[in-house]
Amino acid sequence: MNARLQRIWVLLRLAVALLVGWRFGWGWGLLTLGAHAAVLALGFVQLRWVNRPAPGWGQLLRAWGHEVVASELAFSWRQPWREWAEADHLPAGAQTGVLLVHGFGCNRGRWNGWMKKLRAQGTAFVAPSMEPAFGSIDAYADEIEAGVRKLEALTGRTPVLCAHSMGGLALRAWWRKYGTGHAAPPRVITLGSPHGGTRMARFGQGRNAKQMRLRSPWLAELPAVTDVDCFWTPCDQIVNPAETAILPGSRAHRVDGVGHMGLVHSDAAWRCLQTALTDSSFSTPRRI
Incomplete structure (x- = not known):
């Protein structure tokens, strides 16, 4: 569903830009096409008052620039048109595996860069596109x-x-429902996850957006998971205040100068995954 909605959005943006360009000049058409960058900028500016300590203007400017590129790559290309460009990879004899779970308003195409690299190194992976898009x-x-x-x-x-x-x-909700059926807690890595909720959820649509609101009753009932690395950024224009992305008791990793979507492009997060895969290949007994 998200892919279809995002294809409509991309085509609508192009149509409006072409109409404005034809009527008022192509320079104005290009400005119309790039209007989303101005909207993104507002999300970063508000962080100066939301987060304490506040991120510097230099950090926010750098994060905004990266986020413009990352959001266009995700919402104008990978998710609407390339959702299944990288199929799940289940090679015979694989020793380790990764489950990749996307966020709100996204689909499995969000992970195309990681999936390509995981395939190249022979690591098995599964990346579902979770439906319903705006359900619980x-x-x-x-x-x-x-x-x-x-x-x-x-x-x-x-x-x-x-x-x-x-x-x-979603992983914590899965653990609440299925955790008793697994011998040990899994190794989990979260990138900009609103473990404590987020102010921005009030602007979202659907039941899942309501569940992500600050101090929501649903969040309060979620169980913690014990072996977690939480990546967060003080420049997160979606999950804020910034500390809500840190699950109590987790290993917290701060990434500066990137926004919410940019966390998926973080070298530090990728290195953490590689370390987790190495650890799991030796620390978890292989079942025969």
Whole structure:
């Protein structure tokens, strides 16, 4: 569903830009096409008053520039048109696996860069596109469980679970429903996940957006997971205040100069995943 909606949005933006360009001049058409960058800028400016300590203007400017590129790559190309460009990878004999869980308003195309690299190194992965797009986060638990079981059957080990944004909450909802069926807690990496909720959820549509509001009753009932690396940024224009992206008891990793979407392009997050895969290949017994 998200891919279809985003294709419509891309075509609508192009149509409006062409109309404005034809009527008022092509320079104005280009400015219309880039109007989203101005809207993004407002999200970063407000962080000067929301986060304490406040990120510097230099950090915010750098994050905004990266976010313009990252958001265009995600919402204008990978998610609407390239959702299945990288199929799930389940090679025979794989020793480790990764489950990749996208966030609100996204689909599996969000992970195309990571999936390409994981395939090149021979790591098994599954990346679901979670539906319904605007339904309850609890509804994603079954699909996550199916992916985990598929990777466990292939590798004999629990996969590393990596999630962006709302995906981190979906993993905790999955653990609430299916945790008792697993021998040990999984290794989890979350990138900009609103573990404590976010101010921006009040502007979102759907039941999942309501569940992500600050101090929502649904969030208060979610269980914690114990082996977690939380990546967060003081320049996160979507998940703020910034500390809400840190799950109590987790290993917190601060990334400066990037926005919410840019966390998926973080070298530090990718290195953390590689370390987790190395650790899991030795620390988790392979089931025969």
